[in-house]
Amino acid sequence: EAQVTQNPRYLITVTGKKLTVTCSQNMNHEYMSWYRQDPGLGLRQIYYSMNVEVTDKGDVPEGYKVSRKEKRNFPLILESPSPNQTSLYFCASSPSGGRGEQFFGPGTRLTVL
Amino acid sequence: KQEVTQIPAALSVPEGENLVLNCSFTDSAIYNLQWFRQDPGKGLTSLLLIQSSQREQTSGRLNASLDKSSGRSTLYIAASQPGDSATYLCAVEGGSGGGADGLTFGKGTHLIIQP
Numbered sequence: 001e002a003q004v005t006q007n008p009r010y011l012i013t014v015t016g017k018k019l020t021v022t023c024s025q026n027m028n029h030e031y032m033s034w035y036r037q038d039p040g041l042g043l044r045q046i047y048y049s050m051n052v053e054v055t056d057k058g059d060v061p062e063g064y065k066v067s068r069k070e071k072r073n074f075p076l077i078l079e080s081p082s083p084n085q086t087s088l089y090f091c092a093s094s095p096s097g098g099r100g101e102q103f104f105g106p107g108t109r110l111t112v113l
Numbered sequence: 114k115q116e117v118t119q120i121p122a123a124l125s126v127p128e129g130e131n132l133v134l135n136c137s138f139t140d141s142a143i144y145n146l147q148w149f150r151q152d153p154g155k156g157l158t159s160l161l162l163i164q165s166s167q168r169e170q171t172s173g174r175l176n177a178s179l180d181k182s183s184g185r186s187t188l189y190i191a192a193s194q195p196g197d198s199a200t201y202l203c204a205v206e207g208g209s210g211g212g213a214d215g216l217t218f219g220k221g222t223h224l225i226i227q228p
Contacts, residue, residue, distance in 0.1 A: 033215050043202070045215040058215055090156065092216075099144050099206065102216060104157040 002027045004105035006091050012111045013081060021076045021108050023091030029103075031094040032074040033058065034066065036087040037107075043090070049074055081112040115140045115208035119201075119219035126193060127227050134188040134201050134222045140208030141184050147216070148177050148188050149202040157202065161188070165207075193226045200224070 004025045013019055025032065033048035035058075045058030049068040063085055065077040074093075078085060091105040116139045126132055136146070145164045149157040161170045161177040163186070169178040176189040190197060200223045204216040 035216075040220075042220045043204075043216070043218040048215050050214070056214070101159055101162045102147065102204075102206075103159065104149075106156040107154075109154075 002103070004091055004093050004103050006089075006105040006108050008108060009106060010109050012113065014113050015082055016080050019078050019081060019110075021078075021089060021091075021110070023074045023076065023105060024072050025074075025091075025093040025103070026072065027093060027095070027103065028071065029093035029095050030071070031096070032068070033092050033094075033102075034064070034074070034076050035090045035092065036060065037090065038087050046076070046089075081110075083112050086110060086112045115143075115205060115217045117203055117205055117217050117219035119203055119222050121222060122220065123223040123225075125225040125227060128193060128195055130193050131189070131191050132193055132224075134190070134203075134224070136186040136188070136203030136219055138184045138186075138205050138208065138217070141181050142208050143181065143205045144207040146177075146179055146186050146203065146205050148175075148186075149204065151200045151202060151221070153200075160201075195226045195228045198224055198226045 007022045030051045034046040035043045037043045044060045047066040049055045089108045092102045094100050094102040118137045120135045147162045148160040151157050163170050163179040174191040179186045200221040202221045203219045
């Protein structure tokens with residue numbers, strides 16, 4: 001089944017403890033991205049990747065890192081999480097460099113205490 | 114910067130009614146527009162994608178139209194069912210912005226279909 005998977009689905013952590021949220025897609029898509037969703041603010045893009053080893057900042061990149069060493073994986077790294085990073089995170093992928101239908105993962109609900 | 118607005122923010126209608134959800138965007142230089150459905154606490158399910166050169170797309174009881182020049186899209190749901198209850202999100206790819214490549218989302222329309 002064609003899909004985008006994220007792990008973990010739920011995470012509660014404490015301020016400053018490094019964490020990684022994994023994202024993987026099995027559709028051979030070149031383009032992958034991360035969004036966060038917050039009440040009243042909607043979905044906002046954090047980072048995106050046009051292909052392996054090519055990443056760029058989205059609208060809200062502060063406090064996040066990403067890497068794209070393989071086409072299928074695009075992990076989101078929070079080096080020193082803070083409470084304002086408590087949010088619902090979505091990974092997405094798309095063929096054609098992003099100029100096409102985007103497929104979203106199930107989401108990761110992160111709480112930073 | 115591209116901005117996307119969805120009206121109404123919430124809508125409650127009896128089962129069986131036909132309904133229209135509205136989406137507007139400020140910059141007409143878009144590549145495409147996509148409608149999603151989001152169930153509470155869940156991910157986004159893609160409903161319809163309209164490329165900038167297209168006027169509409171249909172899938173089952175759903176029909177989405179795009180008027181790029183006026184910066185508007187509508188999602189028409191025919192013969193609504195309780196299972197259609199969800200938040201519907203409109204998103205555009207492209208338009209003026211801070212150089213970021215990706216989707217700009219509206220805040221959604223929360224739809225409740227009463228049995």
